[in-house]
Amino acid sequence: MNVRVKFLGGAKSVTGSKYLLEIDDKKILIDCGLFQGLKSLRLRNWDTLPVDASTIDAIILTHAHIDHSGYLPRVVKEGFQGPVHCTTATAGLLDIMLLDAAKLQEEEAQFAQKKGYSKHKNPQPLFNTKDAEIALSLLKGHHYQQKEEICPGVMVTFHNAGHILGSSIVELEIHGSTQTKRIIFSGDLGRYDRPILHDPSAINHADILFVESTYGDRRNENEGVEERFAEIINQALDRDGCLLIPAFAIGRTQLLLHYIKTFMEEGKIPKVPVYVDSPMAISATRLYQDFPTYHKLTSKELSNPSIFDYNQIKYYRSQEASTSLNNLEKKAIIISASGMCTGGRILHHLYHRLQRKNDTILFVGYQAEGTRGRRLLDGEPTSRIFGIDVSVKCNIAHLNGLSAHADRDELLKWLSNFSEPPKMTFIIHGEENSSTAFSQSIKKELDWPNIVIPEYLESFELFQGV
Template sequence: MSKPVATLTFLGAARTVTGSKFLLDLNERRLMVDAGMFQGAREWRRRNWDDFPVDPATITDLLITHAHMDHSGYIPALVKHGFHGRIHCTPQTRELTAIVLRDSANLQVNEARDAARGGYSKHNPPLPLYDEADVERSLPLFHDVAFDRDLDLGGGVHARFTRAGHILGSASIRVWLADDPQISVLFSGDLGRDQHPVLRRREEPEGATSVLIESTYGNREHPTGDEEDHEALAGLIRRTIARGGSVLIPAFAVDRTEILIKVLGEMQHAGRIPPVPIFINSPMGSAALDVYQGTGAHAELRADIDISALLNLPTLRDVRTKEESVALNRPAQPCIIISASGMATGGRVVHHLRHMLPDPRNAVVFTGYQALGTRGRSLVEGAKQIKMYGRYVPVKAEVLLDTAFSVHADAPELLEWLAALSPAPQVVYCVHGEPKSAEHLADTISEELGLMAVVPRYGEVVRL
């Protein structure tokens, strides 16, 4: 009797940088690695609402590389439509994902309500993709997985999580069949840089026959020298404070907030920027800070990092209430505001943008990758007006993109990770990147490493 065909289906992060979802059919078992939400361009966001290509109830196990929305944000929608299997991830990913999903549900419910009241939605009535109840039904399905331990998923299918060094708890995941050495797949997840500001360096997993590698920065190298010292940011802060304005930093609540506090604190200590108040206006960011201070996080942190000491910065202020947040739209004195989301797609930061963008005294600083179709991408590309809550807002504030904050591996670091895999892969799939970035990385892999590398299409199915 012939063995069942083993297949891999690309249900997201294929020629786009969001929505990571990879379906594995192995030995009559159906697994999925990552369940990310599509963000950015409308054509991709609409896919969040499509009928899922397979019945979610037929998926036995879901493996999550890390907590960011584009890798975990679709989980409650899967559960809403019938998924009831096990969700495997590291303990820190579980903690952070719970924070991310609860915030996402709350944000969606509020946005749907505001759109209904304001009459600026094309849908009648506007609805959230999922709500808080869907999130709470999802959380009991999570199961903790330790790094570097074999996980038996049944049916001869095994998995192993290796530290990826991107954010706390992030992992690369290797899946294989015990009785067929030719059937093995390695998912890079998002890979951290060689030198992460807070976390220890990523570790090298065992190689696999097929490898999926992220390509967010597949055609770029991170800055070095003065740019890595964030002098452009320091200069902008000095200029803005001197003219009586405030600096708004849209930031990813998980990981980026910790790094920003570290850098801004060092700048203030060195006298590079004035000691103005620094407000953390993100409930999700504040909750994530608590996870980074937890005992379970210590093994992943760099030896020279004391998270508690970072948070004792004298000028740091934690904004918890809605009233405090509203007051920051017109701050009483020049200040720095760190608020989610990092691409300005939703959350408290959008309210701040609406009030701060029209004032030329102010400045807005983006510190990470800005996907196509997001407000952040429009602003860094020089938009003169931005639409928010059904109205256009003029952009008079100074805008800066500081790419030195990125904790994604760049092109040379991706190649280094791939070249170190043993055994070497038979085929490499470049995922989680915009087309030009993914295609450039695939070409470079072929030319420099001599490996077959392709950029898969959305919905494409390949045999393993």
């Protein structure tokens, strides 16, 4: 049995994760994400997939975030018809996320045509609702620790990654004629000792390892992060403005609500209205009740009222309700998606609030290179939204201690569980500087050999004659 890998994304970038395993004549795609951020990356979404989609036998998803799953409707459009394996909670999230992503694609194409800011005469969506519905019909949900055969001689097991609800570390066992080999994909690893999700599962052996490196070059704020969060909220409200928080609908929004409710109950911040303006986040929050084994929250904490229900928290689904928030001038918190300001309702809020000197935009998660969020953090004086350059006069704040990604030390902690070094370790899902720094840390701290930072579209022979 011969095994090869080709990197179709997530190589020297934090988006577009797609890793093609060729096991003799079988093709398995691990993750199927959209590219985001830099235009040069986003344009890859429109390219024909570098492999004939109809020849892919199966897809395995580590989790539901769009940079790992959002290309599914497109690959279906290109001819993929096989099963898509993931955890049951990931399947539940994708029911929400893929339809939302399709709707956004359709709306953005229509809006671009209406406003005339697209260079195309008749702009089209990358995929549509029908493509998303077909993709959803292909999902096969699995529980953690449940071993399943997905191709002859190929077994998959999902382990908890602690990143978002249902996120997984993917373990593949490949049974050859003479040997069994184990390949591990870390997916996106979460943090330790978080209030909602369990710690990432310890893995002790891999012949080949693929490990993410989003924060491989830095340490997150750990000490005093709650106090710092409360301080930023108070500073924003003291300016007699509103606090706008771009947040991923899955995971980050729920963590923010947990902290904000706690702060208000303990008197650390004033009891002001908190508006969750993200239909996806509202739906995702309810899934915590449907999948109780995937998190730490007890049935009591999720009963009526749940920890996500509070007098100050207002959930807004309709477009009309969202638009009404434009009239808020002070003493309110608005949480909206997307977390990197690449699309969704957050764009409308930014359009109205970037110019208000009393308002504050707080970034609480990773901002990929080339995204609007990253450019704002880097001090961009104007931001182009809906074809208009909007002046940035508001206050910009950043708190990375609430990130759902493991930092350098936590990544090394997870790697230290391995009883011996893998024969080859690929550093993936990180910008080049981060991947390079993390590679050096592994060599220095763990003394592992054969560390590889792959290039986009690069291929490697993993096993021959197994």
